[in-house]
Amino acid sequence: MTAHHNPYVVALTGGIAAGKSAVTRRFEAHGIAVYDADVAAREVVKPGSEGLQAIVDSFGPDVLDAGGQLDRAGMRRRVFADETARRTLEAITHPRVRTWLREHAESDRGPYCLLAIPLLAENIDHYRWVQRILVVDAPETVQLERLMKRDGIDAALAQRMIERQASRSQRLALADDVIENGGDEAALDAAVAELHARYLALAAAI
Structure with missing residues (x-):
C-alpha cells in the first residue's frame, strides 16, 4: 500500500498585468503542475x-x-x-x-503544485488550506503600462481595472514569498529557480 501523498500547495497571486503567467510558465518548465483559476472558471x-x-x-x-x-x-x-x-x-x-482547484491540487502527484489565483486576496478565507502564498508584485505604474499595451486600452480604463482588485499592500500582507517583477522578464529565471528549490525542500519536509 502506498503512503498517502499530502500535496504541498503554493498559491500564486498578483495584480492584473503583474506578470503571473510569465512566472507560472517558469515553474512549469521545472516540471511543476500549475492549476489556474481562469482555466477552472471556463x-x-x-x-x-x-x-x-x-x-x-x-x-x-x-x-x-x-x-x-x-x-x-x-x-x-x-x-x-x-x-x-x-x-x-x-x-x-x-x-x-474552488472545488476544481482543490480536487486538482489533492490529486497532484508532483513534489508540490501551484494554484494560480488572481483574486486570492479577495477570497483568502476560502484558501486557508494552502501551505504557502507567493505574490508576483510590480509597481502600479508598470502594471498600467503593461495593461494598456496588452489590452489596447486607455489609461483611465486600465486604472479602473487595477482599482477594482485588492490593493498591492493587501496582497503583500498575505505573502510568504514575493517575486518582484517590475523589470525585465529574464530576471524571473533566477527568482523562480530559487523558490523552486525552497519549495522542494519544504515539500520534502512534510
Whole structure:
C-alpha cells in the first residue's frame, strides 16, 4: 500500500498585468503542475456542466452563444453594469472553481503544485488550506503600462481595472514569498529557480 501523498500547495497571486503567467510558465518548465483559476472558471461552465445549467437557470437562455457555450463577453458586460448580477454569477462559479482547484491540487502527484489565483486576496478565507502564498508584485505604474499595451486600452480604463482588485499592500500582507517583477522578464529565471528549490525542500519536509 502506498503512503498517502499530502500535496504541498503554493498559491500564486498578483495584480492584473503583474506578470503571473510569465512566472507560472517558469515553474512549469521545472516540471511543476500549475492549476489556474481562469482555466477552472471556463471548465466549470462548459456545455453540459452543472455550472452552466445554473447560470442558464438564473439568467435565462440568452446567456448562451449559437454553439451552446456561455457567451463570456456578453456575460461580462452584463455583470459589469449590475452588481446583483455579478454576485449571482460569482455565487454560482466561485465555489465550483474552488472545488476544481482543490480536487486538482489533492490529486497532484508532483513534489508540490501551484494554484494560480488572481483574486486570492479577495477570497483568502476560502484558501486557508494552502501551505504557502507567493505574490508576483510590480509597481502600479508598470502594471498600467503593461495593461494598456496588452489590452489596447486607455489609461483611465486600465486604472479602473487595477482599482477594482485588492490593493498591492493587501496582497503583500498575505505573502510568504514575493517575486518582484517590475523589470525585465529574464530576471524571473533566477527568482523562480530559487523558490523552486525552497519549495522542494519544504515539500520534502512534510
